[in-house]
Amino acid sequence: DIQMTQSPSSLSASVGDRVTITCQASQDISNYLNWYQQKPGKAPKLLIYDASNLETGVPSRFSGSGSGTDFTFTISSLQPEDIATYYCQQYDNLPVTFGQGTRLEIK
Amino acid sequence: EVQLVESGGGLVQPGGSLRLSCAASGFTVSSNYMSWVRQAPGKGLEWVSVIYSGGSTYYADSVKGRFTISRDNSKNTLYLQMNSLRAEDTAVYYCASPSEGEGAFDIWGQGTMVTVSS
Numbered sequence: 581d582i583q584m585t586q587s588p589s590s591l592s593a594s595v596g597d598r599v600t601i602t603c604q605a606s607q608d609i610s611n612y613l614n615w616y617q618q619k620p621g622k623a624p625k626l627l628i629y630d631a632s633n634l635e636t637g638v639p640s641r642f643s644g645s646g647s648g649t650d651f652t653f654t655i656s657s658l659q660p661e662d663i664a665t666y667y668c669q670q671y672d673n674l675p676v677t678f679g680q681g682t683r684l685e686i687k
Numbered sequence: 688e689v690q691l692v693e694s695g696g697g698l699v700q701p702g703g704s705l706r707l708s709c710a711a712s713g714f715t716v717s718s719n720y721m722s723w724v725r726q727a728p729g730k731g732l733e734w735v736s737v738i739y740s741g742g743s744t745y746y747a748d749s750v751k752g753r754f755t756i757s758r759d760n761s762k763n764t765l766y767l768q769m770n771s772l773r774a775e776d777t778a779v780y781y782c783a784s785p786s787e788g789e790g791a792f793d794i795w796g797q798g799t800m801v802t803v804s805s
Binding site: 625629 | 722731732733734737745747748781783789790791792793795796797798
């Protein structure tokens with residue numbers, strides 16, 4: 581199975597800050613990497629697909645980059661509504677695997 | 688509007704069985720790569736199973752031999768039959784699918800809670 585190592589596991593930042601989350605795959609997954617946002621009690625929401633493509637309707641402050649084994653997710657200017665847990669996910673091989681999540685809080 | 692609606696969750700004793708349903712609208716279950724993903728209380732996301740449009744099925748090792756994914760094309764509904772349930776199967780179960788191809792899950796249901804406890 582491909583292991584997805586996401587860091588940090590939690591993060592506290594101020595409104596307007598630039599926030600970065602990283603995700604490392606245990607083997608090359610090309611660009612088969614997605615990012616999701618999950619708010620408490622809600623289903624995950626797709627933000628970024630195929631490493632760097634912004635899902636329709638998602639604000640442009642969200643972005644993703646990387647390929648191979650190392651990936652980065654960035655919020656360019658943190659907004660109060662961005663408080664959530666963020667997950668990376670690989671779909672290069674079954675089983676699909678997720679990172680352990682990054683809980684983002686407002687400082 | 689594309690929508691997935693899960694049902695069938697509840698409280699079940701260890702060793703018991705439960706069948707989850709995921710009814711689709713605006714979306715054809717048989718034409719898509721449909722998955723179940725679960726989330727234990729306070730924990731992260733765990734992929735459980737997938738059924739491809741061609742009918743092939745795959746399972747996480749943690750549920751292999753106990754869970755069965757299937758679909759009813761006439762009802763446009765996905766199922767997860769869960770047998771020999773264990774306490775560690777306690778979770779919210781989501782059905783999820785890409786709207787196109789076999790990529791990212793851009794369509795999710797609201798989830799249904801399964802609690803395995805005596």
